[in-house]
Amino acid sequence: MESYSNCAHCGHDLKGRTDKRFCNDTCRNTYNRIQRQQRHIPFPEQAKEIIQAIKRNYQIIASKDKSGGNIYISSKLEDYLAKGFEPKYFTSIHMENNDEQWYCIFDWYFYIAGNMIHIKNFIGQFQIK
Known part of the structure; x- marks a missing residue:
């Protein structure tokens, strides 16, 4: 399992569980929304x-x-x-x-x-x- 020391979205230091990827729900939601938008095929x-x-x-x-x-x-x-x-x-x-x-x-x-x-x-x- 990967160990993250910084938030995958904003880069802030993480505290708590060793497998934690985001500092809060807002960063997690924003990161995942951006990922979905990048995968989204635009409507011609x-x-x-x-x-x-x-x-x-x-x-x-x-x-x-x-x-x-x-x-x-x-x-x-x-x-x-x-x-x-x-x-x-x-x-x-x-x-x-x-x-x-x-x-x-x-x-x-x-x-x-x-x-x-x-x-x-x-x-x-x-x-x-």
Whole structure:
């Protein structure tokens, strides 16, 4: 076991047990907080913009649903793009049986074919595992 003669945070002389590392709780807490901050991976600045884009896409798609149930919509892609929809931002990908790649924004799925966007809502199928 290592023997410390000075506080690991402030450097003051230690009195008491031979295995003591800090002179008081404040030094211990401050030292450990600094250690955690140095190990912490910072949240990328662009991630906030991506999250906002995903939220905006969700709101644009969800605004088309007036029924509150499972729906299927086919519309012109340009109508969605004009409202600020950005197809490159989504939460996951779902493959259909016929190898169609549907992009998911939580419980909403969209598929782009030419200048059309096809949208499905799977109420109750979105679950966090």
